[in-house]
Amino acid sequence: MGTALVMALVAATATGEALFQRCYACHSLNPAEQGLQGPNLAGDVGRRAAAVKGFDYSPAMRAAGDRGLAWTEAELDRFLTDAQAVVPQTSMFTPPLRDPADRAALIAYLKGAR
Template identity: 55%
Template sequence: MRPRIAILVACATLPGAGSPSHAGDPARGERVFQYCYSCHSVVRGETNLQGPNLAGIIGQPIAAQNGFGYSPAMRDLAARERVWSEALLDRFTAEPEAVVPKTSMQFHGIDDPAERADLIAYLRSIPRP
């Protein structure tokens, strides 16, 4: 294999390769979070909103915030998927209803993959409570 082709093949197989925005930008993601802000918080201990607190969500069990009344649809997702991975968050923020049919969340999704990557980078930057 020629060196140039080998480099292209190697880069194509790396996660996020060929897409500088794939890793996302937490600063831009904080702005994207404004879509979520009316119902969700990332402030430690803040739980008085319509949606659960999203601080430290990546890698955490789905539908597991103590004291929050999750919908049956979200509990069904928790039984199937267990934890919020970045890939699952990407799919969910793109099309909530497709990932969680009959979700009670009134949000239609974020079409732009770069915005979703930024949002996930922002959520990744928030420490677990």
């Protein structure tokens, strides 16, 4: 792996980590941390929506998961752009991330959280 690529990955990780701070009030990436307002997001990329055991999801999010919504990179990108368009009546209200590079950095950071 070239130095430029390593530096780009480090920068994207730092950006993703900084962007995650907007999520941190309700979500955690520490698998042991439970009981927050939102579900734990560790391992979320690739997982079906509303699949964290023990979390009380909104009816809208449960229905989306039952319909097969999975948090692929593409779906996360859409959700971070406009959560209400992806899951109408979701209880998650957050300002959209308008910048595609910011969304990509946040999704990459989430992918690293296992």
